[in-house]
Amino acid sequence: MASVTLSKVVKAYGNVPVIHCIDLEVASGEFLVLVGPSGCGKSTLLRMIAGLEEVNDGTISIGDKIVNDLPASQRNLSMVFQSYALYPHMSVRKNLAFGLTNLRMPKDEIARRVADAARILQIEPLMERKPRQLSGGQKQRVAIGRAIVREPQLFLFDEPLSNLDAELRVQMRVELAGLYQRLGTTMIYVTHDQTEAMTMATRIAVLNKGIVEQIGTPYELYNFPRNRFVATFIGSPKMNMLEATARGDTAEIAGIGTLKLPDGVRGQGSISVGIRPEQIAIGDGGALSVPGKVSLVEYLGSEIFVYVTLPSGERLLVQAPGDARIHNGEPITLSISAAQAHYFDAEGLRIGT
Amino acid sequence: MQKFLRKNAPAYVFLTPWLVGFFLLSIFPILASLYLSFTQYDVVRPPQWVGLENYQYMFEFDYRFWKSLQVTFTFVVVSVPAKLIFALAVAMLLDKGIRAVGWYRALFYLPSILGGSIAVAILWRQLFDYNGVINSVLRFFGGDGPYWLSDPRYSLWTLIVLAVWQFGSPMLIFLAGLRAIPQDLYEAAEIDAAGPVRKFFAITVPLLAPVIFFNLVLQMIEAFKSFSGAFIISGGSGAPLDSLLFFTVYLFNEAFSYFRMGYASALGWVLLVIIAAFTAIAFWTSKYWVHYENERG
Incomplete structure (x- = not known):
């Protein structure tokens, strides 16, 4: 588990600013959801924390360490992608073991972790299948499995449920919440769906046009929206x-x-x-x-x-x-x-x- | 029948020029060459049926046939992988999003357009001549280049270099294949602590395998059929010491220098069988190393 601190973080693509001087603190063991409309910069922010996007200004710290110049592989984090990003030519087992193999972990330790993840996510019968032989929900479980085998200090989720149908989304939401309670690891979760944000988060950061409009518990955001944007964005149906x-x-x-x-x-x-x-x-x-x-x-x-x-x-x-x-x-x-x-x-x- | 004709007549009218061309220029010569391969035919006298004699002679007595096979196989085995590796390397460089990539693409593709032409073969001869540009450069740096084209130890290698230089077409196909690999797989691998070499072998190569396979088959067939470079540089004879006696050059000589059309036809059919066999082997092995994303089960 680790805390994450963003201090005056700025990101621009060429002359187009995407993130405007954001300050954000995520406590160790917290489930923070970044929510906002399309194009608000939430995924960019997550990718900057992951090390997949360069930070133009400001600092990102994981634990006590500033990680701006640290490659993604050395940040001790795992990420679940919207598209699942499963390696299509590898079996489920190999997908789960890929990161651990790269870390040159002993084979028996890899086998133990992969088996644990498979058991937690109930994907044991799927281990020899290729991703194309899996349903959307099964792919999502494998993607989560690939994240948890690393036993990282931080989990990042980039709209992981948006490709699932409504019923499966609700089911996976519950499972993810259960996983969070079980692992207790710090999680940062990006979504544009405020229902996901409200139901899963310990705290929510509402982003709009590259700035944080409000950070608070789901209760605070719902009952005491700081501004009109948050008031209309949080709550379904809309205020x-x-x-x-x-x-x-x-x-x-x-x-x-x-x-x-x-x-x-x-x-x-x-x-x-x-x-x-x-x-x-x-x-x-x-x-x-x-x-x-x-x-x-x-x-x-x-x-x-x-x-x-x-x-x-x-x-x-x-x-x-x-x-x-x-x-x-x-x-x-x-x-x-x-x-x-x-x-x-x-x-x-x-x-x- | 009348109804069928009334309904489809316009289609057949429009197809007629193509059908005439297809039957006259493709089907007829193919069947004729198959027939001629079992005959002795010198263009002047009518073909004489000799059965399998041409094939028997070819395999039992014709050492130049075996020599031409050896030259062609060496050319295919060395030039095809070299060209593919070079093409992939350049495609990966261009895929990095460097500036003016369109210009580089056009520049690198240019040799492929010019490659098969006689002019480039002549240019190649000038470049690798004993007093040509390559040796002049070597002399400038104090070296002494060999007789690239007239020394049998080197002559085939100059043609292999010429073939590799024409990497533009597979490079473009590789570039399109690289662009089709989802970026998030590399990002996932990045987080999964995969270095550049691991990413190349664990992601790029397997996901590019269908494109590699396509390029391999296409380039292999092209290499087996390679003709103009060897013909021009060797002066049409396969010299020096038959070191440039490509199968197609030998076939050409048999047909148009010695007018042994029956034997040349037999050579043509043997080449067809060889190409078909190698293509079949490539397809058969592909199930072990080519992964198709949309493949079922």
């Missing part, structure tokens, strides 16, 4: 955003009404009011009642997503229990709680705590 004008302790939401702001939230001028779909109640009774018309209902079994068009023309997404009887085209009243809403100033920064 509703309403534009409003604040005057001291009230906010006039265009075409809807006036909301009395909770204690600790004060503002002047343009603000955004963010409300999560599950925090909008159906019926009267909140701080602000909003009439609207149901434009679409999506039934998911345990819950339904209701798209409501407001008189102002804006659309709100509401999450309701699966047994709620709501139909397309019918009028509906929604109530919004001021205390459960999130408030962001004109620059998109959070107002209040």
Whole structure:
């Protein structure tokens, strides 16, 4: 296990900056997820930690050692690639043993580690197969197996589940979380899927356009997003955003009404009011009642997503229990709680705590 | 039948020029040469059926046939691997993403375009002549070059160098093959502590094996058929001391110097069998060393 520290790390491809002066601390034994939209620089950051990309400025340390100039092979880490990167001409056994052979490890030690990994990942019957004879999930297990046989101080995962179908992804997510609990090794995991991030991470770093927007536990990110970007990126379905004008302790939401702001939230001028779909109640009774018309209902079994068009023309997404009887085209009243809403100033920064 | 003709007539009309060419210029000469190989034919008199006599003579009495085989085999065995290794080395250099790679590609491919031409063979003769450029350079550095072309110890090697110099075509194919190897395999190997040599033998070579195999078969067939260089440099005779008596040069001499068309046809069929046998061997061994990504099971 090792900690990882990124200090003022910068990366550019030619004149195009990709990572802007990032500081990041990953504690020993932590499962940190780097999450963000495509092109935000999360994979580049991971590859820099791996030693597959040069660092233009700043330092990366693994444990106490600055590793900027250390080749990937000497960083004592393993990486699982999005494409699995299994050697197609080698059997599963040889794929697992490849790195250990390169380290000139004794044969019996290689055999022991390969057997252990195969047992943990339940791939023992597949050991003599070639990658082309494996399903996506089996390939993923072998790729993880290849990472764990090294017994590294740090695991890196680059969107390892994105090539799997939805069901397998959920299954592998659980297995990876189990593997983390079992090994306790530091893990850095890149994904664009915020559900993966929320369910697996001990902490999440949200990246956007090469900067870290916020680092925190899944709970902190969900309940106290530092800015509008994090608020809308974390949470599924996405947070509703309403534009409003604040005057001291009230906010006039265009075409809807006036909301009395909770204690600790004060503002002047343009603000955004963010409300999560599950925090909008159906019926009267909140701080602000909003009439609207149901434009679409999506039934998911345990819950339904209701798209409501407001008189102002804006659309709100509401999450309701699966047994709620709501139909397309019918009028509906929604109530919004001021205390459960999130408030962001004109620059998109959070107002209040 | 009428319906078939009505439906397909336009296709056959368009195919006719090709079909005429194919039957007149390919199928007919092939069958004719097979027939002629069992005859004595000097162009002037009609062919005389002699059965297997041409083949019998070839294998039992014709020492120049065996000499030409020896020269050709030496040429194939040395020039083909040398050319492939050189082509792969250059392709790997170009694959490193150096600047102006397009120009280098064109430059390296140029000899392949010119390679089979008479002009290059003449140029080669000038270069390796006793008073040619190569020896002038050697003399400048105080050395004394041998008679490259008229000394039987060296003459074949000059042609092997000429063949290797024409590495452009396999190099381009290697380059395309190298580009098709997923980069993340090298990255995974990098993390797996594989050095450059290990990466080359554990990743590049196995994943390039289908391309290596393709180039090997193609270059081997080309080398067996090699003619113009040896013909020009040896003055058409295979000299000195038959050291440049390539199989094709010998065949040409039998056909067009001595007008032994029947015997030359037999030589042609033997060459075909040799090439087919070597190609078959290459295909048979390929199952042990060529890995295809999309192969089933």
